[in-house]
Amino acid sequence: AQSVTQPDIHITVSEGASLELRCNYSYGATPYLFWYVQSPGQGLQLLLKYFSGDTLVQGIKGFEAEFKRSQSSFNLRKPSVHWSDAAEYFCAVGPNSGYALNFGKGTSLLVTP
Amino acid sequence: DADVTQTPRNRITKTGKRIMLECSQTKGHDRMYWYRQDPGLGLRLIYYSFDVKDINKGEISDGYSVSRQAQAKFSLSLESAIPNQTALYFCATSDGGGTNTEAFFGQGTRLTVV
Numbered sequence: 001a002q003s004v005t006q007p008d009i010h011i012t013v014s015e016g017a018s019l020e021l022r023c024n025y026s027y028g029a030t031p032y033l034f035w036y037v038q039s040p041g042q043g044l045q046l047l048l049k050y051f052s053g054d055t056l057v058q059g060i061k062g063f064e065a066e067f068k069r070s071q072s073s074f075n076l077r078k079p080s081v082h083w084s085d086a087a088e089y090f091c092a093v094g095p096n097s098g099y100a101l102n103f104g105k106g107t108s109l110l111v112t113p
Numbered sequence: 114d115a116d117v118t119q120t121p122r123n124r125i126t127k128t129g130k131r132i133m134l135e136c137s138q139t140k141g142h143d144r145m146y147w148y149r150q151d152p153g154l155g156l157r158l159i160y161y162s163f164d165v166k167d168i169n170k171g172e173i174s175d176g177y178s179v180s181r182q183a184q185a186k187f188s189l190s191l192e193s194a195i196p197n198q199t200a201l202y203f204c205a206t207s208d209g210g211g212t213n214t215e216a217f218f219g220q221g222t223r224l225t226v227v
Contacts, residue, residue, distance in 0.1 A: 009153070032214050043117075043203065043218040044156075090155060095214045099207060100146055100171065105155040 002027045004093050006104035013081050014112050021076040021107050023091030033074040034092040086111045116140045119204050119219035134189045134222045136204030145187040150201040194226040
């Protein structure tokens with residue numbers, strides 16, 4: 001069965017520091033992979049997506065992610081975190097039944113001054 | 114205006130009451146979904162629909178029902194609400210499979226059952 005694991009429930013980084021959020025997936029075929037961000041009181045916004053091709057994917061707000069098939073990973077990175085990046089981040093894999101996405105449990109990012 | 118609109122945004126209801134959460138979209142997508150978000154559990158799929166005649170159960174459909182009134186409207190009902198249905202509910206749409214699998218989300222409905 002398809003699944004997504006986000007090993008870190010909470011991460012705290014200092015403003016200006018680099019960030020890496022981990023995502024591991026289990027999927028029987030070539031996966032479609034996504035990272036979404038949820039700011040407090042908001043819906044989910046797509047940061048980036050991977051379908052095929054170049055394994056390094058650029059997204060919005062300065063984020064990037066790298067697909068590593070050998071490690072079944074799709075980690076999200078940002079070179080320099082801003083206070084406004086504090087949010088909940090979700091990794092997702094698809095397509096599943098009905099082309100729905102299967103989400104990880106999320107990583108909560110706290111940014112300190 | 115938002116492409117995917119959920120109403121209400123917040124709702125408090127009593128145990129045993131029937132409640133309906135509504136979702137409408139202007140994206141023209143065929144596929145619509147209802148997810149439930151609980152702290153530490155991420156998003157779990159409740160129901161999904163390909164079109165008005167095609168409704169399918171997701172991972173956690175017990176205690177819920179849905180209605181696809183039109184291509185643009187997909188409602189989620191709790192026939193007899195219970196406290197463990199307290200959660201944040203999201204409606205989402207997608208244009209289909211393949212590279213159109215990306216989901217677009219509404220702002221969410223925070224439901225509290227007391």
